[in-house]
Structures are given as structure tokens and as C-alpha cells.
Amino acid sequence: MTISKNNKNITVFDVARQAGVSKSTVSLVLTESDKVSERSREKVLKAIDELGYVYNRDAAALRSRRSNLVGIVINDLTNPYSAQLAVGLERHIRAMDYMSVLVNSGEDFATQKQLVQKLKEYRLAALVICPAPGTDAAWVNQQIDAGIPVIHIMRDVAGARAPVVIPDNIRGTRLATQHLLNRGFKHIAFIGGSESISDFHERLCGFNQAVDGAGLNKQHITRIQAQTNRHGGRQAVIQALEADPLLQAVVCFNDVIAYGAIEQLRALGRVPGQDIAVVGFDDLEDSCRMSPALSTVHIDADEIGRAVCKLLGNKKDAVASEGRILVDVEFIPRSSG
Amino acid sequence: MTISKNNKNITVFDVARQAGVSKSTVSLVLTESDKVSERSREKVLKAIDELGYVYNRDAAALRSRRSNLVGIVINDLTNPYSAQLAVGLERHIRAMDYMSVLVNSGEDFATQKQLVQKLKEYRLAALVICPAPGTDAAWVNQQIDAGIPVIHIMRDVAGARAPVVIPDNIRGTRLATQHLLNRGFKHIAFIGGSESISDFHERLCGFNQAVDGAGLNKQHITRIQAQTNRHGGRQAVIQALEADPLLQAVVCFNDVIAYGAIEQLRALGRVPGQDIAVVGFDDLEDSCRMSPALSTVHIDADEIGRAVCKLLGNKKDAVASEGRILVDVEFIPRSSG
DNA sequence: ATTTACATGTGGAACGTTCCAAATTGTTAA
DNA sequence: TTAACAATTTGGAACGTTCCACATGTAAAT
Numbered sequence: 001m002t003i004s005k006n007n008k009n010i011t012v013f014d015v016a017r018q019a020g021v022s023k024s025t026v027s028l029v030l031t032e033s034d035k036v037s038e039r040s041r042e043k044v045l046k047a048i049d050e051l052g053y054v055y056n057r058d059a060a061a062l063r064s065r066r067s068n069l070v071g072i073v074i075n076d077l078t079n080p081y082s083a084q085l086a087v088g089l090e091r092h093i094r095a096m097d098y099m100s101v102l103v104n105s106g107e108d109f110a111t112q113k114q115l116v117q118k119l120k121e122y123r124l125a126a127l128v129i130c131p132a133p134g135t136d137a138a139w140v141n142q143q144i145d146a147g148i149p150v151i152h153i154m155r156d157v158a159g160a161r162a163p164v165v166i167p168d169n170i171r172g173t174r175l176a177t178q179h180l181l182n183r184g185f186k187h188i189a190f191i192g193g194s195e196s197i198s199d200f201h202e203r204l205c206g207f208n209q210a211v212d213g214a215g216l217n218k219q220h221i222t223r224i225q226a227q228t229n230r231h232g233g234r235q236a237v238i239q240a241l242e243a244d245p246l247l248q249a250v251v252c253f254n255d256v257i258a259y260g261a262i263e264q265l266r267a268l269g270r271v272p273g274q275d276i277a278v279v280g281f282d283d284l285e286d287s288c289r290m291s292p293a294l295s296t297v298h299i300d301a302d303e304i305g306r307a308v309c310k311l312l313g314n315k316k317d318a319v320a321s322e323g324r325i326l327v328d329v330e331f332i333p334r335s336s337g
Numbered sequence: 338m339t340i341s342k343n344n345k346n347i348t349v350f351d352v353a354r355q356a357g358v359s360k361s362t363v364s365l366v367l368t369e370s371d372k373v374s375e376r377s378r379e380k381v382l383k384a385i386d387e388l389g390y391v392y393n394r395d396a397a398a399l400r401s402r403r404s405n406l407v408g409i410v411i412n413d414l415t416n417p418y419s420a421q422l423a424v425g426l427e428r429h430i431r432a433m434d435y436m437s438v439l440v441n442s443g444e445d446f447a448t449q450k451q452l453v454q455k456l457k458e459y460r461l462a463a464l465v466i467c468p469a470p471g472t473d474a475a476w477v478n479q480q481i482d483a484g485i486p487v488i489h490i491m492r493d494v495a496g497a498r499a500p501v502v503i504p505d506n507i508r509g510t511r512l513a514t515q516h517l518l519n520r521g522f523k524h525i526a527f528i529g530g531s532e533s534i535s536d537f538h539e540r541l542c543g544f545n546q547a548v549d550g551a552g553l554n555k556q557h558i559t560r561i562q563a564q565t566n567r568h569g570g571r572q573a574v575i576q577a578l579e580a581d582p583l584l585q586a587v588v589c590f591n592d593v594i595a596y597g598a599i600e601q602l603r604a605l606g607r608v609p610g611q612d613i614a615v616v617g618f619d620d621l622e623d624s625c626r627m628s629p630a631l632s633t634v635h636i637d638a639d640e641i642g643r644a645v646c647k648l649l650g651n652k653k654d655a656v657a658s659e660g661r662i663l664v665d666v667e668f669i670p671r672s673s674g
Numbered sequence: 675a676t677t678t679a680c681a682t683g684t685g686g687a688a689c690g691t692t693c694c695a696a697a698t699t700g701t702t703a704a
Numbered sequence: 705t706t707a708a709c710a711a712t713t714t715g716g717a718a719c720g721t722t723c724c725a726c727a728t729g730t731a732a733a734t
Contacts, residue, residue: 009690012690012691040712056691057395057691059719080415087443099459101438121392230627263628289567289597349720360720361722368722373683399721401689
């Protein structure tokens with residue numbers, strides 16, 4: 001019924017014949033070389049269009065020993081911030097004429113290892129990783145030594161020879177916390193996050209910097225870790241209130257934690273933003289539209305994408321360029337805190 | 338400083354020499370053929386390990402004319418359900434030893450076209466698409482004719498010769514609506530969704546089926562379209578209450594709409610789940626943990642993944658197998674409705 | 675012993691591109 | 705007009721695998 005799939009593919013040779021040039025000239029056009037006359041270029045483009053030729057990346061990658069695939073390993077795609085980040089990254093990477101292979105480690109180092117092992121078989125142009133907890137520097141360096149340019153995002157791996165693009169976490173929570181201190185709150189908690197990842201330490205550090213300088217009673221400062229999801233936020237708020245019933249303000253590890261905290265406060269009959277102030281981190285799309293609108297630290301996912309692409313651009317052949325790109329953050333006060 | 342990247346790669350030839358067999362035998366091992374003795378297999382595996390050989394997918398794909406890349410085109414990754422779906426799909430696809438290239442169309446048909454054009458250059462094993470609004474059958478069929486096995490998910494494109502995996506939308510909203518009718522509500526609204534996609538029509542159809550059979554006053558049935566995000570949900574609730582101030586229950590196009598609706602009701606001083614019942618569709622991870630816990634229609638993202646993989650398995654060489662796989666849904670009553 | 679059958683193993687050719695070095699054409703200066 | 709040089713074009717080789725047809729070895733059947 002269907003036309004029996006012709007076994008022969010349309011190749012550069014067919015295009016060349018149709019355009020009346022050599023296969024090499026066709027290749028030059030395809031690779032956007034400037035060593036080709038405008039006249040030939042047009043003939044080739046016309047032939048490509050007429051024949052419906054489609055470029056074969058496999059052959060190109062094989063011969064040129066360079067892929068245009070960029071691997072993106074995300075820690076947890078079901079986290080809205082990660083998803084937002086992934087979308088931003090993907091768009092930028094595509095704009096640079098790379099294609100992104102997006103995979104999800106689910107915060108599991110073993111899965112991450114397996115994934116990267118698979119990805120290596122595609123000779124990636126680069127590997128962008130938001131490292132799962134437990135990622136060790138030795139493993140990362142091993143990948144780099146194997147010739148894969150690795151770029152870390154959002155989280156640092158101490159000792160890894162990979163450049164990292166990371167929001168200014170310390171400044172972010174410091175700003176958020178100072179805002180609460182300025183409003184006169186004396187009983188403050190930092191909730192959420194987990195010890196095994198670097199951003200927790202940084203965000204907590206910013207919190208500590210702010211409260212340490214304020215000369216508050218140590219008893220009135222609470223710190224609670226929790227799973228990074230709504231449920232974690234709810235649990236953490238319960239614990240924080242147990243630790244200090246006079247709690248006035250909560251600095252959350254991120255917006256999702258804040259969402260959980262707000263829900264739990266409400267369930268306990270407290271009015272979030274009024275009885276107890278809540279601030280987040282990430283500035284998810286929903287955060288400005290919810291009620292109360294969430295005060296939070298804004299990270300520009302787009303700027304992270306741009307920074308990654310700048311690194312990608314440098315990656316001509318130099319492997320293992322180090323460096324730390326800090327993406328600026330901004331505290332946005334809204335009605336929740 | 339760094340060891341100058343050795344220009345020679347480790348290939349099947351190196352492995353063959355190390356193992357004392359021919360390159361062809363190595364290839365047989367790599368492709369997991371059963372035409373190779375256990376003894377040779379072990380020698381080859383040992384050599385691979387010793388040399389740190391990594392398979393070159395580009396070369397393999399070029400020669401065998403078959404890729405193990407599956408393209409996934411998601412309509413909107415920032416939508417939590419889509420993200421959840423993508424994660425499930427990716428995991429299943431990976432389990433079948435395929436690799437997934439995940440891209441995001443952002444609900445834009447032009448973007449979707451560009452993306453697919455790029456993806457074609459990788460000679461995908463299959464293309465899984467959640468079609469953006471405006472996707473027309475002619476375009477889809479053209480891709481299929483070009484030899485790419487297309488599988489649609491979540492949304493139907495009338496006239497396209499592609500199999501589709503879709504939740505039982507009609508049954509879902511019918512069950513949800515019937516639940517509300519059984520509770521005795523007489524003033525009901527369906528809110529959210531947009532005309533340009535098939536699932537809207539199906540979910541609305543389920544709603545209509547249920548209310549039509551109940552012999553209610555037509556004046557007490559409201560239908561409001563809205564953007565598929567929280568904000569859309571909030572707007573829609575406002576409009577629905579304007580249309581029928583005695584509104585008792587709301588059937589939402591999906592959970593995100595329901596989240597917005599609940600927020601807005603609260604902002605208006607109504608207690609969701611008590612003054613006005615709200616039910617959703619999707620059963621996002623958060624839905625069972627929020628308060629009030631959201632009554633909603635559960636779709637198993639995992640089952641969609643499984644169904645897609647079954648289609649993938651069938652795709653030996655048969656292009657354009659049609660068919661419609663309906664994934665079962667379940668109404669889960671919770672406290673919101 | 676001789677054939678038959680079957681399970682394994684093998685060396686070339688091929689996949690569709692890019693690279694390279696050399697050839698051809700076009701352009702400017704002497 | 706020609707030499708010198710730059711711009712453009714080109715055919716063969718190469719990238720690392722799989723396919724194919726055939727060779728070899730081993731066991732069973734004659």
C-alpha cells in the first residue's frame with residue numbers, strides 16, 4: 001500500500017549532481033563555510049530544497065569528530081524550578097545551533113553515572129550537569145579527562161575541575177533575611193534543603209551572615225532541614241513552630257518549600273504574610289500570582305542559559321577550563337513577607 | 338599542561354587485537370548477537386574494560402541506518418503535568434535502551450516544526466509528540482511519509498496517520514462531574530482549557546454527558562475557557578461566579594486550573610471544598626498533599642510511558658501503524674470536592 | 675571415511691559526511 | 705600580456721561501525 005521505502009537515501013552526491021557542483025562544495029555550503037561563492041551557495045540551496053535533502057548528522061559527527069549534541073542532566077525535572085531552568089537552557093543551546101539531550105537523574109548519583117556513561121557514546125559537545133547529591137569530584141574529573149567538557153550548574157562539586165554557573169545564593173538569602181530583620185522580626189527560622197548539596201550550605205550561609213550581624217538571641221533562630229518539596233515545607237514549619245512557638249518569620253530554602261510552609265501555616269490557622277512572614281528562593285512563575293504573592297529571591301533562569309552558552313562558545317578545544325560564574329539575584333518583596 | 342588529546346580513538350580494531358579476535362566478532366558482541374560464543378564474548382568484554390573503549394553511536398547509526406534516539410516533543414515543560422509525563426516517558430524509553438532527546442515546543446506550532454526539522458537530521462527511531470495547538474494532519478502525515486514513526490500523546494490530531502496514546506478524558510470528567518451531581522449540586526461550571534486542543538473537547542464532552550443526563554436547569558450550567566495556568570484558573574472562577582452567583586461546584590480542565598480556582602475562591606472569602614467544591618484533572622504530585630487535598634482524575638503517567646514503549650517495540654519497520662490507545666483514568670475524591 | 679548441517683568467525687565493502695592537498699578559475703599588478 | 709596571488713572548487717581518503725558473503729571448525733548422520 002505505502003510506497004516501498006526506497007533504500008537509497010538522498011545524499012550530498014545527489015544534491016551535487018542536481019546543482020552541478022561537487023560534493024565538496026555541497027559540504028562547504030552545509031557547514032556554512034565562507035569559502036564558497038554566493039552563486040554556488042544558491043545553486044546548492046535550491047537543489048537541497050528541490051530534492052528535500054536532509055542532512056545526516058551521524059555521518060557528519062563521525063567524520064568531523066565533533067557532535068552538536070549537548071547533554072543536560074537535570075537533578076529533578078518534577079521540581080518546577082528545574083523544569084524552568086531546563087527550558088531556558090534548552091532554548092539557548094538550540095539558539096547556538098546545538099541540540100540538547102535532556103535527561104533526569106532524579107537526584108540519584110548512580111542513575112546520573114549510568115546516564116553519563118550512555119551519553120558519552122554520542123561524543124557530546126558538552127555536558128551540562130546539575131549534580132545529584134553525592135557526586136564526587138574524582139568521578140567528574142574522570143569524565144573531563146575522558147575528553148568531555150563538563151559544565152556544572154546550580155551546584156558546586158568541591159575539587160572538580162569544571163566551570164560552574166551558579167546563582168549568588170549567599171547574597172540571595174542574606175538579602176531576604178535582612179529584609180525580614182529590617183521589618184523588625186526577632187524570631188526567625190531557616191527551613192528546608194538538605195546537607196548533601198552545596199546550595200543548601202550557601203543559602204544557609206547567607207542566612208547566618210544576616211542574623212549573626214543583627215545581635216539576636218540565639219534561641220530565637222531556628223534551622224530545620226527538610227525534603228525539597230511541598231510536603232517537606234509543611235513538616236519543617238511544624239518543627240520550626242515547635243522549636244520556637246513565637247516564630248515571626250521564615251526564610252525558605254526555595255519557593256516550593258515556601259508553598260508548603262504557607263499551606264501548613266494556613267492549616268494551623270495562622271495567616272501567612274500577616275501572622276508569620278514567609279520568603280522563598282527561585283521566584284517561580286506562580287510565585288507572583290499566588291495569594292499572598294510570595295516574597296522571594298529572583299534568579300534569572302535565562303541568564304544561566306546565557307552563561308552556559310558563553311562557556312560552550314569558549315569550548316573550541318580547550319578542555320577543563322575552570323571558573324565560577326555567579327549569576328546575579330534580586331530580592332523581590334511581595335505580600336507574603 | 339594537559340596531556341595533548343591523543344588524536345587516535347580506541348576502536349573496535351583495538352579491542353579486537355587486545356582480545357585476539359576480529360573486529361567483526363567485537364561488533365557482534367556490541368550488538369548483543371547470539372551468534373557469538375561465550376568464550377569470545379568474555380574475551381571481548383574484558384578487552385573493552387581494560388582499554389576503556391567507548392562505543393561510537395554515530396558510526397553505528399550511520400552504518401546500520403538505525404538510530405536509538407527517540408525524540409520527545411513536549412508542549413509545555415513548565416506545566417507540571419507535562420514535566421511529570423516527560424520524566425515518565427524518558428525513564429521508560431531509557432529502559433528500552435533508547436535515548437530520548439527532549440525538546441519543548443512551548444505550545445507553538447512554528448517552533449514545533451523547526452524542532453522536528455532539526456530532529457530529523459538524527460534519523461530518529463521514533464518521534465513522540467504532544468502536538469502544539471494548530472498542528473495539522475497534513476504536516477504530521479508528511480513526517481510519517483518521510484519515514485519517521487510518529488506517536489502522538491495526550492492530544493489527537495484528526496486525520497493524522499499516527500497512533501495516539503491518550504487518557505480517557507471523556508470518562509474522566511464524566512466521573513468527576515457525576516461525583517458532584519451525586520453530592521447534590523445543581524449549579525455547576527466547567528472551567529479552563531482552550532478550544533484549539535483535542536483534550537479540551539473531550540473533557541468538556543465528558544462534562545456535558547454527565548450534566549445532560551441529570552436534567553438540570555441549563556441556566557445553572559456554566560462553561561468558561563481560560564489559559565492553562567493558575568492565573569487562567571483565577572480569572573475563570575471570577576467569570577463563572579459572575580455568570581452564576583449561586584455556583585456550587587467547579588469541574589476544572591486540569592489541576593493547575595484548579596489550583597488557581599482555589600486560590601481565587603479563597604481570595605474572595607469562599608472556603609474551597611466547603612462553600613464551593615472544586616475538582617481537577619491530572620492528579621499532580623502536589624494535589625494529594627495540599628489543603629484542601631484536591632479531588633481529581635488520576636492519569637498514570639507511567640502507563641502512558643509503557644504504552645508508548647509498546648508502540649516503539651512494534652515499530653520494527655512498519656511505519657504508520659494507526660490506532661488509539663486509551664489509558665485508564667480514575668476519579669479520586671478528596672476534601673476539595 | 676564422507677557428507678551434511680550447524681554454529682562461529684572473518685575480511686572487505688559500505689554508510690554519508692568532512693578533511694586535505696592539489697587543481698582550477700578569477701583578479702590584480704607589473 | 706603575463707606573473708603572482710587570492711578565491712574557489714574538487715576528487716580521493718578517512719571517520720568507526722555494521723552488513724554481507726564466505727571460510728572455518730565441530731558434531732551428527734550417512
